[in-house]
Amino acid sequence: MGRHKSYRLPPFVPLDKRMLLHSPEWRDLGSSAKVLYMQIKAKHTGSNNGQIRLYYSELKGMMADKTISRAFKQLEAKGWICREKIGGEHRWVNDIRLTGKYDATVKDCVWLRQ
DSSP: OOOOOOOOOOOOOOOOHHHHHHOHHHHHSOHHHHHHHHHHHHHOOSSOTTOEEEOHHHHTTTSOHHHHHHHHHHHHHTTSEEEEEOOOSSSOOEEEEEOOSSOTTSSSOSGGGO
């Protein structure tokens, strides 16, 4: 008999299908804010919320500096993230907390209970 192959999923970023398909809050976000949110979510381990570190240099190849800044502001204004420590292009790092307001994969999601 042949050996069974071990089917392992590659690392992925969990985004709730209901959020992607049915949430008007997700549809209202701009494309750069969505990309930024996925980058933040990729660094979320489940135990580091509030201490998710994201450097501007990690986003440099994807979007311009002003676009990064606008995306951060949009995610904060809409309630998707909260920056615990605000960094910049040349100095400190951003410490970010996912609010879980609309995303069911973040612990204590409010969106599903409504």
